[in-house]
Amino acid sequence: MLQYHLIVNGRVHGVGFRYFTQMKANAYHITGWVRNLPDDQVEILAEGSEDDLVLFANSIKEGNPFSRVTSIEKTESSHLQGFKSFTIKY
Template identity: 50%
Template sequence: MDLVERIHARVEGRVQGVGFRWFTADLALRLGLTGFVRNLADGAVEAVAEGPSADLERWIEQIRRGPPMSRVLSCTVNMTTEPTGEYERFDIVHHKPEYK
C-alpha cells in the first residue's frame, strides 16, 4: 500500500478564469484524493491534497501542465508525510480570494 501524504501547491501564471480549479479538482477526484483548490488574490491558485504518494505525483505532474487555456509559469510544491485527514472529498472553494 502506498504511503499517504499531503501536498500543498501554489501555481502561478494564467491560472484564473481558465478552468484551472475545475481541472485540478476533477483530476483529484478521479485519483481519489481529498483536499481543496482556491484562487488567491494575487492571481495564483492554491491547492492542498492528501492521498497515496503515487497518485499525488500523477496529480502534480498534470497540474504543472494545466488545462489547455492556462499557462503555468511556476508550481511550488511542499510535500509532507503527515496528512491531517481533515478532508472528506476534494472541493473547489468558491469565495473571494484569500489575501496572503
C-alpha cells in the same frame, strides 16, 4: 499517505483551472481543496498516496487547454487532515 501544498503560478485565473484541478483530483483519488489567491495564484492542498500525488501534480503542471502554468511551489508533509473529498473553495 502524504499531503502536498501547491502554489500554482501562471495564467490560472478565469480559465477553469480550479474545476480542472477538481476533476484531476477525483481521477487520481486525491482529497483536499483548491482556491484562487488574490495575487493571481492558485493554492491547492492535496492528500493521497505518493504515487497518486505525483500523477496529480504532473497533470496540474500541464494544466488545461486554456491555462498556462509557469511554476509550482510544492511543500510535502506527512501531516494529514483527513479530507473526505476534493472541493473548490470560494
